[in-house]
Amino acid sequence: MKKWAVWLCSLLLLLPLVACGNDADQKEKTLTKVRLAEVTRSIFYAPQYVALAKGFFEEEGLDVELTTTWGGDKTMTTLLSGGADIALVGSETSIYVYAQGTNDPVINFAQLTQTDGTFLVSRKKIDNFTWEMLKGSTFLGQRKGGMPQMVGEFVLKQHGIDPHQDLKLIQNVDFANIANAFASGTGDFVQLFEPTASIFEQEGKGYIIASFGTESGRVPYTTYMAKQSYMNKNKDIIEKFTRAIYKAQQWVESHSTAEIAKVIQPYFEDTELDIIETVVDRYKSQGSYATDPILDEEEWNNLQNIMDEAGELPKRIDLDTLVDSSFAKKVMND
Template structure:
């Protein structure tokens, strides 16, 4: 299990039990909901569509969105009541539960259903095959993080031992991985968008494979809240989920260009054409979930990936940490 969860959550799980919930009042006409997202990414396009198109406002919700910049910080915000809802990888809810929490964090609305990273090669490869990674220098992600776990899962799927068949570099901070590759480190690198497409546009690298396509459906990013918050704010959770579902349907039925235009205000430093490229790439591989249901098959796939990476503390049943009732209700 991630060391930062072992170190930090032990204290937080005790502390948050005595802090009053920051639940928004069900009696107010407009309710404020504090949402902490793990990072700011085009990967989460439906969330920004829901904000930009006023879907939350239609439900009587005022969303206060903050970017936590890290799974540990996002979960800490929820556990300490600094946030009501988190948008983060489902694996974090498993790490929290493994700390014997008596108020577990429940996944209630899935946003993305595949990994969002791509394999980028320094050299242009016309006919890529995974065995071409053998003997190469590979810039990976942080040990225990979902991108790295998925990356290793895919490598093993193609009979590549990450520890024996290539030189895996993992001592570079997440924010500095693109710069390291651009400066000449590594033959291959695992990157999120829009960095992967930007490198391709600039001629610094070439996208040769998608980890999302290779790993299958997995609850990569979901909205989650403490069980106590969900029970005390059932109507708010339903309204929130309905707004998310509206956005998912909107993204699914509109073009990449229309989606890019809708969310551009959240990515002011990114060229509109690049946003469109990224949205189109994610849409074409089915990254954006078209409904908020996190099904059991996806949950089991997540745990299989974690177990393969040696990061699964214990098997946890789908109905323990996933609530599909709310999503099912709003879809009717």
């Protein structure tokens, strides 16, 4: 075979590889980067990790860069300072920001969870629990002004317990250290998120005896939000982001807890698969995962009632002022 023929054959063999490489490069270039800050890493946010793991964001042309900012205050600071485009955090934070006065309010545009995500854990096993048992006890709660603590107080009052008079309420322990404080002997009861609650139960350190999510009803507990200025300039990104989340919500709704647990496991490498499955099942069975991204007026009013009951509501704010469900409604009707 002549040299030119050999050269031509080699070139033809290389062309598909080059084309594939160019296609990959082109795909990478066409994805729009979105910086997402989540308030904590939690199985409570399973649909979000499904959206990431199943490629739902990429299908919408988005390259979502996820950062865990550990705490509502830090998450909101990151969003307001331009360190993130979108934040996943409790809706109460948008009310706090608006009440302080701002020309660029933070707008809730898609809901991820629709109940509280904490559980009441007892140090001792209780077969026939009643809320009256908390009277006179030491209760290790969550951070003052945060949604978990406000829901906790709201539920206690619903059961005729004054959290500041009828028990010793501890709420000055940093969020990250609450579980360790209880494990070290602080408190008779503690309010914990999963998977810590289930891990404690598995290890015999505590026992889940009630769900604050079941007791408090539906609230926009964790939502996606962005500054109004960002949303005005990037309506297409907000719509695509919301569509990806809706796909994930529908996927979670239609698949088994075992399938969900397996998909999100890479985001919880230090947690055993059986624990992840237990937690997903617990949240799914009590309706914590929103099945669509719409934040409705009843939920919004319930949120403000809970904040008001805790003495943390700066002022009542209409739904339309801080909630924009137009993107959620659009993707649901597509």
